[in-house]
Amino acid sequence: MNLREILITTTLIVSSISPSLGQSQDQINVKELESKGEEQIDNGQWIDARETYKELVKAYPENNEYNFLLGLSIFKSGIEREKSVDYLKKVNHKIIEESGYFYGQALLYDGQFDQAISTFKEFKPLIGDNKDGVKLRAEVNNMIRQAQDGKTISKNVNEQLRVDNLGEGINTEKTEYAPVVYQDQKFLVFSATKSSSDFEGEFDAEKEADDDIYTSGYELLDDNWKQRTRPEGLHIPKSVNTPQSESGINFSADKRTFYFYRNTDLYASENGGSPVAQKVEVGDLTDADMTAIYTNKEANTRFMVANLPESGNGGLDIYISKNEGGSWSNWKPMDGINTPYDEDSPYLAEDGTLYFSSKGHNSMGGHDLFKATEESGSWKVENLGVPINSTGNDIHLVPADDKGQIFYIASDRKGGYGNMDIYRLWTCKPVEESTINGKLLADGKPLSANLTLANVDGEKIETIEVDNKSGDYSINVEPGKTYSLVTTAENYLNDTIAFSIPEQCTEYDLYQKIELSLQKDQDGNVIAQNTTVTNALYDIEKYRDDQSPEEFFASLPDGHRLQPDVKTSSIELDEPILLAAAQFKDVRFGFDSDEINGTAKAIVEKVGNYLNDHNDVTVKLTGHTDTKGPAWYNKRLSKRRAKSVSSALEEMGIGGDRITIDFKGEEQPIVEDYDEEGNYIEEAAAKNRRVDIEVIIPEIKEDKTEKSNATKKK
Incomplete structure (x- = not known):
């Protein structure tokens, strides 16, 4: 496939990339790099191409073609895709007209929704009117719609959800996807590419895969996932992987059976035994028609993801088949779920909620994750919002608890290791006290x-x-x-x-x-x-x-x-x-009272004894009231309370010259003693009816230093 076909995959645009701008100096080196970069792109070696075009852009920073191909290589490599914006924006889109198509996608991925919309609109007139052009125009219109929906969805972030990348023990620069949870933060199964090719780029469920199943255990003390390994017999047999491609689906409800698919065929391993192919009637469909088969935990409902123009809505659609009386029903497209764009990764929870990914509906970039509930024979679809969804591709949602507060997903969102990574999302309901x-x-x-x-x-x-x-x-x-x-x-x-x-x-x-x-x-x-x-x-x-x-x-x-x-x-x-000690509990009083009784009397006696033991120490008494009653009256009452404590101390032999009094009335309550509806709260008010005691020792000349061996915690 030539360079032009790689860029758009069809010949839809009126003009093509201009030839490279020859330079008199370093001509041989430039030609070698150009040839090398073109070959790398033709072979889908986007990571290598990225490095090649970095050299060319470094030498010729204003060259349109080099900036375009560097931006394209970064975006297609799937690693820090947002950095492609810096190069694609330098391209003159009138000279390289195709660049607007990729620049718009990069802007959408970076969350620059308005700029993405205007870029796509500028690109649309360049699309031809043939059959493929109609298809491309629909795709661009959908990305415009995604950017518009992204503006709305991104304003309503679920602040209680936390998103954790599972780390380098599981994720790499390549693709990790299809998490299967045996037990939350205990044992995880997932799929990952094992190919040496870096032809990753955008998530594409129809691309030729070369994947294996991996497992990892969670290390509680270190708060991380162990280095991933291929199955070693714990919960999953070693024989699950072959030279073909495998991907996990789920465990049965009793955790004894592991379901996975191998080249679109459904398999089951019971109690860690050898995988057994499950009979799935697909009629005349071929592997080229289907991309995956899924089953629920109860093994009574199956889903097929396939591109069937004669029965589908367009692109990849989800089909369902149920086991009714021991036999499987015919495959039916899921009306209300499928759109003219791709749907994938269905997961049917035990409560009947269907989770799936889609480029349609009100997605905000690539695949978004949705949940659907069936009501009166029709499906009600809801975008799961931010942060479950991002401007990248978000797929394979799996609930990890019965309350719907913990999920695992695969996503190529910003901030990951590259391409699809696996994330854990969990709900934080802040504790108030x-x-x-x-x-x-x-x-x-x-x-x-x-x-x-x-x-x-x-x-x-x-x-x-x-x-x-x-x-x-x-x-x-x-x-x-x-x-x-x-x-x-x-x-x-x-x-x-x-x-x-x-x-x-x-x-x-x-x-x-x-x-x-x-x-x-x-x-x-x-x-x-x-x-x-x-x-x-x-x-x-x-x-x-x-x-x-x-x-x-x-x-x-x-x-x-x-x-x-x-x-x-x-x-x-x-x-x-x-x-000497300097603080005592405050002395509390009854409503509209300055009498010292009970616990208050014991506190005053404790203060008096202390002052008698330490003749150089003085005391300050500050009277307070609750907020009930006139402020002028409360001011007087707080003064009476302070004097009452002062008199009690003097009776214990404390000289008046060692006692200072102050009175604040209702000005400094500890707590609110009226609720929002204006009701008086006796329990709270009791805390405000008090005299604060501050014991003052002679001034100290001191030099305070501090040492720390603090350790940060995750």
Whole structure:
């Protein structure tokens, strides 16, 4: 096939590529490269051709033909196809008229929808009026329609879906497709090209294939798929692959039978045994007519993908046959599913939902993935949207759970290794609140301490009391937020810890450990304090089995993704000082009351005892109210509350010169105490009726440094 036929495959365009622009210098080298590049394109060696034309474009960066053929080679190679845009846009489309056809496709693939539409429209008048021209015009019109639909579909992204390329253990620059899930993130079967030819390019279900079936297992700790291998007898027999082409279909519902096709013939392997051909009545159809046979898990419904002009809608269509009373029905085209363009990769889920790929319907570039449900004898088709679909080819969707929240697909979208790669898509429903289960130790032992949690703006959220027997504490936090935590323990310096909570898609507790340690001089005076914080803000329970967190961390190799973030900060003192705790829980009051009762009384007594033990320490009391009632009244009430606590402390022998009071009224609530409908929330309001206690120690001269051995986690 000559170069011209490779480019468009028919002689439809009025003009052809102009001859190469001869150069006086390096004439022999240029001619050799031109001849080499043309031969590579004729043989479908697009990756090699890409390198050849890179040399020519480097020497002659403005040459129309070289830029066109380099852009074409990049696009057809299937590797970083979007880079073809940079070269195709430099081509004068009036000189090389065919270039508009490929430039439009490159723009569509790159998501430049408006530019793609205008490029295709400029190209259309160049198409001839013969039979092949009519077919090409329809194809171009469909790509214009895809670009128009792409503008709409790409605006409505499912933000809860995450897309993961399965990595280099499975994917390569060649084609991987047809994922078959034995168990999600456990064992995967898929098909891949084994040919040394790089004739890949756009997904084409009718191209001559040379494919084998591969398997891979998932490594939980490393969060990646193992290097793929041909079947070794686990779930699938070694004999599944032959010199012919094989591709997986699915496992039966009980996982005992593996279905696959070999050169369009349906086979089954039961319990890992030798494959047995399944009888499929196809009448007079030949391998040239069909591209694939599919079956559902129950083996009572079969699908055929074929190009049958006499009964189909055009291009590849999907046909269905059902086992009714022990015999198979005649093949019927799937009306409502098939379009004048290609349909492929049907998958019938157990709930009756049909998944398939199509270049028709409201696809947005190449093959899109759709789901269809049957209602009153007709199919309702729905584009699965972004990010399941892309501007590339997206095929072979397989659900991996019963809830329809995890899928595997094959796609040649941007960002892959090249050509078709296999991806896993999973649903993330963000968790609104998470819990840190932590432990605070001071010089290796638990002690009485408090932690003050604040948001990124430094606004206090709550004070958490540490269990003085175990050192355990619990903090409620919001994923996606950044916090600071002030450690306050008697005879230790206050220290501030900052940390960010990652997004969480499932509920699990987080791990944190804070270790305080004092450094003393030879006389026993404190000269510095180290604070070491260990954060493992991921689902430890998923990985550690019956190990303690410390045992689990110790079992991991250095630099492992699951090693916790460990940061140590040091406070060095210029002179020995008294170390004292600085925070207590707030004192809470009843509605419209300034009386100190119950728990509030115990807190005040604790503060008083502490102040009596440390004569250099002072205290600030700030009164607050809920938002019910007039603001002027609440201001007075908050003052009464602050004075009430002050009086109680003075009765315990604390001098008034060591006590400062302030009162904010309803200006600084901790939480909203009215709902959106204006209803008063008593439980929330109780948190706002309070006096905050801030213990102030003498000013410290300190020098704080921080060291970290943080490890990033995937």
